[in-house]
Ligand code: HEM
């Protein structure tokens with residue numbers, strides 16, 4: 001059964017921040033949560049597509065945090 | 077530490093072909109080497125710390141106080157450095173630290189990112205189709221390594237770099253020597269210098285015709301060398317690193333993967349029937365086979381505590397990713413191959429700032445090659461027992477020399 005949609009205003013969101021200086025561009029985050037992370041066409045370093053992803057993405061964003069080889073992603 | 081205790085230390089790496097291709101270390105060896113931090117003796121007489129649990133390997137590879145510079149005193153060398161090593165390592169960012177490493181790596185990160193690999197998937201597909209046609213023409217029976225596993229990644233990296241594949245005998249024989257631990261320093265130096273001379277003359281030719289090429293080397297010449305951001309010697313080293321890392325690794329993964337999957341016809345058929353599972357299977361193959369079995373080598377630049385042990389500045393450490401990938405704390409039934417396992421946490425591509433830059437390319441090559449092979453050769457079988465195959469026990473990248481197959 002799908003839960004009734006909640007009004008947008010109270011839907012919890014995550015706060016994600018990335019540190020491009022630390023990023024080594026291996027792209028694990030893009031592989032893990034492409035809705036949230038991208039890589040810059042110019043330098044291949046991480047870009048946030050969505051700094052406040054839906055809570056439903058929590059597990060995958062957490063995995064991206066764990067898999068990032070340079071500790072460049074965190075929850076704010 | 078006195079000489080007498082040093083001679084009783086276990087030797088790293090242990091050579092033991094009786095283990096077969098799927099067991100990085102047998103049970104007795106694991107007793108000896110598995111642990112947070114174990115002291116070992118290398119063939120060069122240097123002692124080093126072996127780190128083999130998942131948590132500590134991650135911690136070590138992400139720690140800024142460990143250097144990849146093999147010319148630093150105390151670096152855990154498996155063979156003596158050739159006399160002209162410093163010169164021959166120019167541009168080899170795999171062996172650099174800090175800003176020097178970042179500067180060169182960042183010139184390439186965009187090139188190998190997932191988006192760009194997706195763009196070149198048609199090229200990868202075409203290369204694989206041709207290789208499978210060659211396989212069909214060669215047999216049955218045929219050798220899968222020389223028809224498919226080696227040519228596919230070699231052709232792809234040659235195409236991307238703009239290196240003529242026709243020269244593959246030349247660079248494959250020399251890159252194999254660079255990876256072989258038994259090769260004496262003079263021969264190692266000769267192989268490195270021959271490869272560098274070859275790439276330098278290729279780069280010089282490209283420089284003489286600046287607007288010609290859309291390949292990576294031509295672009296790096298136009299965008300980095302001509303404006304003065306990069307010297308030719310550095311580009312030579314970067315090209316050499318990409319050429320070697322780009323084919324030896326994927327080639328060995330492919331041979332071993334086919335051997336493993338065809339042992340259980342159900343698993344092999346899964347590639348054809350459920351290609352959606354292939355990306356996950358590729359990660360499990362990377363974990364299970366962990367081809368960089370001798371480990372990743374570093375030297376401490378400060379005193380650091382790892383796994384409760386104090387490692388002093390100037391001491392060597394070896395991150396054993398092959399054992400970390402079999403750590404029961406992280407992977408259930410770690411010695412079992414499970415095509416449904418989500419093995420995201422494997423460390424087969426390393427961890428930290430040197431984590432493999434070519435992983436999107438390697439993943440795409442492995443996935444497409446395995447799926448297409450299973451589709452076009454559903455009855456593929458290996459005609460030798462795993463124990464009968466010659467394995468590369470002395471290479472920095474583990475793999476098979478040949479893989480006889482029929483269908
Ligand atoms: C299945 C195939 C592959 C495996 C298992 C693999 C494994 C690795 C590992 C473990 C490292 C880290 C070394 C260290 O930390 O000391 C690495 C680095 C590297 N790999 Fe791969 N690799 C593969 C394919 C490729 C491909 C196809 C390329 C081609 C572009 C490539 C290019 C590189 C480069 C240039 C580095 C050095 C990165 C740096 O130092 O920043 N690799 N690889």
Ligand code: SF4
Pocket residue numbers: 018022023024025026027028029030037045046067068069070071072073
């Ligand atoms: S996983 Fe980390 S290092 Fe890799 S691209 Fe994403 S942020 Fe950068």
